[in-house]
Amino acid sequence: MGALSKLIINADINKGTINRNLYSHFAEHLGRCIYEGIWVGHDSPIAHTEGMRNDVIEALRALQIPVLRWPGGCFADAYLWKDGVGPYEQRKKVVNVHWGGVVENNHFGTHEFLRFCELIGTEPYIAGNVGSGTVREMAEWVEYITFEGESPMTEWREANGREKPWSLKYFGIGNENWGCGGNMRPKYYSDLYRHYSSYVRNYGANKIYKIACGPNTADYNWTEVLMREAGDLMDGLSLHYYTTQTGEWGNKGPSTGFDEQLWFQTFKQTVYMDELIERHDAIMSKYDPEKRVALIVDEWGTWYDVEPGTNPGFLYQQNTLRDALVAAVNLNIFHKHNDRVQMANIAQLVNVLQAVILTEGSRMLLTPTYHIFDMFKVHQDAVRVDLALDSPRYEMNGESIEQISASASVDTEGTMHISLCNLHHADSAELRCELRGTEAAVVSGRILQASALDAHNTFDEPEQVTPAEFRDFRQEAGSWFIKLPAASVVVLSVK
Numbered sequence: 001m002g003a004l005s006k007l008i009i010n011a012d013i014n015k016g017t018i019n020r021n022l023y024s025h026f027a028e029h030l031g032r033c034i035y036e037g038i039w040v041g042h043d044s045p046i047a048h049t050e051g052m053r054n055d056v057i058e059a060l061r062a063l064q065i066p067v068l069r070w071p072g073g074c075f076a077d078a079y080l081w082k083d084g085v086g087p088y089e090q091r092k093k094v095v096n097v098h099w100g101g102v103v104e105n106n107h108f109g110t111h112e113f114l115r116f117c118e119l120i121g122t123e124p125y126i127a128g129n130v131g132s133g134t135v136r137e138m139a140e141w142v143e144y145i146t147f148e149g150e151s152p153m154t155e156w157r158e159a160n161g162r163e164k165p166w167s168l169k170y171f172g173i174g175n176e177n178w179g180c181g182g183n184m185r186p187k188y189y190s191d192l193y194r195h196y197s198s199y200v201r202n203y204g205a206n207k208i209y210k211i212a213c214g215p216n217t218a219d220y221n222w223t224e225v226l227m228r229e230a231g232d233l234m235d236g237l238s239l240h241y242y243t244t245q246t247g248e249w250g251n252k253g254p255s256t257g258f259d260e261q262l263w264f265q266t267f268k269q270t271v272y273m274d275e276l277i278e279r280h281d282a283i284m285s286k287y288d289p290e291k292r293v294a295l296i297v298d299e300w301g302t303w304y305d306v307e308p309g310t311n312p313g314f315l316y317q318q319n320t321l322r323d324a325l326v327a328a329v330n331l332n333i334f335h336k337h338n339d340r341v342q343m344a345n346i347a348q349l350v351n352v353l354q355a356v357i358l359t360e361g362s363r364m365l366l367t368p369t370y371h372i373f374d375m376f377k378v379h380q381d382a383v384r385v386d387l388a389l390d391s392p393r394y395e396m397n398g399e400s401i402e403q404i405s406a407s408a409s410v411d412t413e414g415t416m417h418i419s420l421c422n423l424h425h426a427d428s429a430e431l432r433c434e435l436r437g438t439e440a441a442v443v444s445g446r447i448l449q450a451s452a453l454d455a456h457n458t459f460d461e462p463e464q465v466t467p468a469e470f471r472d473f474r475q476e477a478g479s480w481f482i483k484l485p486a487a488s489v490v491v492l493s494v495k
C-alpha cells in the first residue's frame with residue numbers, strides 16, 4: 001500500500017448542479033442492441049410488452065436513465081424515418097449499410113422508440129439525418145412527433161395509432177458528419193447545421209433543444225469553426241471520444257484476458273477525457289463565455305476488439321471490472337465539468353460496446369458497468385461540492401496517472417455522496433478525509449471489486465461482479481480514514 005492520501009471536502013462550497021443527463025445512454029440500430037436486446041417482436045416467447053422485452057425494461061427502469069439517444073450513431077445519417085412507421089408488413093426492408101450489411105426490417109421505429117422511452121421512464125433524444133436525408137424529412141419528423149394541430153403528418157400519426165403528440169426535447173442535427181455522416185468539412189457542416197436546424201420547429205409548448213454535431217476527439221478546429229459559424233443557433237455541441245486500450249483503431253485489444261500494462265493503458269486513455277473537455281470548453285468559452293451552449297458527450301465508453309467468433313460489424317464485447325472503473329472515472333470527470341457538460345451518453349445500451357446489459361436468447365445479465373450507474377445515480381441532480389485530493393501517482397513503464405479519482409455531491413435531502421475509485425491494479429490506497437463545513441458522518445458505503453481484473457458476469461454466473469456493503473472506514477481525531485482495495489470503486493453516504 002502507498003502513502004496516506006489526503007482528501008478535503010468542503011461541504012458548504014457549492015460547485016453547481018450535476019445534471020442528471022450526465023447519466024444518459026445511447027441505443028443504435030447496430031448488432032443486437034435494438035433487435036434482440038430491446039425488441040423481440042409481438043410474437044416472441046420471451047416475456048415482452050408490446051414487443052419489447054420485460055427483463056430489459058425492468059432493469060433499465062431501476063437505473064433511472066434520464067435520456068436515451070436513438071437511432072444512431074452512423075445509422076442515423078442513413079435512416080429514413082418514414083420507413084419505420086405504419087403497419088409492420090408494409091415497412092420497408094433495407095440494408096444496414098454501416099453495421100454488418102444486415103437486413104433492417106424497420107419494425108422498431110419512431111412509435112416503438114418513444115413507447116420504449118415511456119416504459120423505461122426516460123426522455124427521448126433523436127438524432128436526425130443530415131448525411132442522406134432532406135431538410136423536409138427532418139422537419140416532417142419533428143412535426144409528426146410533436147405537432148398537435150391538423151396536418152398531413154398528424155393525420156398520418158393518428159392513422160398509425162397515436163392521437164396525441166409526444167413531447168420531444170432533444171434533437172441532434174446529424175451525427176459524426178465529419179466521418180460516417182457525410183465526410184464534411186466544418187464550414188460546410190456549419191452551414192448545413194444552420195439550414196437544417198432552421199426547420200426543426202417548436203410546436204405548441206414543445207421546445208426543441210438542438211444539438212449540433214461536434215468534434216471527433218481532439219479536432220479542436222471543428223469546435224472553433226462550429227462555435228464561430230453556428231454557435232448562436234445551437235443549444236448543445238456534441239463530443240465523441242472512445243477509450244481504446246491501445247489508442248490504435250486497428251488493434252483495440254481484447255475485452256478480457258488483458259495484462260496489467262493494458263489495464264494501465266486503458267486508464268491512461270480514459271482520463272484523456274478530462275483534457276479533451278477542458279480544451280474544447282476553452283474554445284467554446286471564446287464564443288460563449290456564459291456557457292449557454294452545452295458540451296454533450298453523446299458517445300463515450302470502451303471500444304475493444306469484438307468477442308472472437310462474433311460478427312465484426314456487431315461490436316459485441318465483454319464487460320469487466322475494468323469497464324466498471326472506466327465508467328466511474330468518466331462520470332467523476334463529467335461531474336467536474338458540470339458547468340459545461342450537460343449530457344453524456346454511454347455507448348451503448350444493450351449488447352454493443354460498453355453495454356450495461358447483455359442478452360443471449362431469453363437470458364439477460366447486468367454488467368459491472370450497470371452496477372456503477374446504479375451506485376452513482378445518487379449524484380443525479382445533486383449539488384457538487386468542492387474537494388481537494390492529493391492522489392498518489394499510478395506509474396507504469398515511465399508513464400503515470402492519478403491513482404485515485406473522487407467526486408462528492410449533496411442531494412436534495414442533504415445526504416452527501418462521495419464516489420471514489422482506486423485505479424491501481426495491485427495496490428490498495430488509504431485516504432484521510434476531512435469533512436469541512438458539515439457535522440455529518442460517513443454512515444454507509446457500497447463497493448464494487450472483484451477477484452480478477454477481468455472478472456465479469458456470464459449467463460451462467462451473472463453475479464461474479466456485483467456491489468457489496470463497504471465498511472472499511474473509521475473516524476479518528478476528526479478525520480475519516482478510508483481504505484480502498486486495489487481496482488475498486490466505492491460510494492459513501494454521509495449524513
Ligand code: AHR
Pocket residue numbers: 028072073074075175176299347348353
Ligand atoms: O457507437 C458506435 C459508432 O461509433 C457510432 O455509430 C458512431 O457515431 C461512432 O463512430
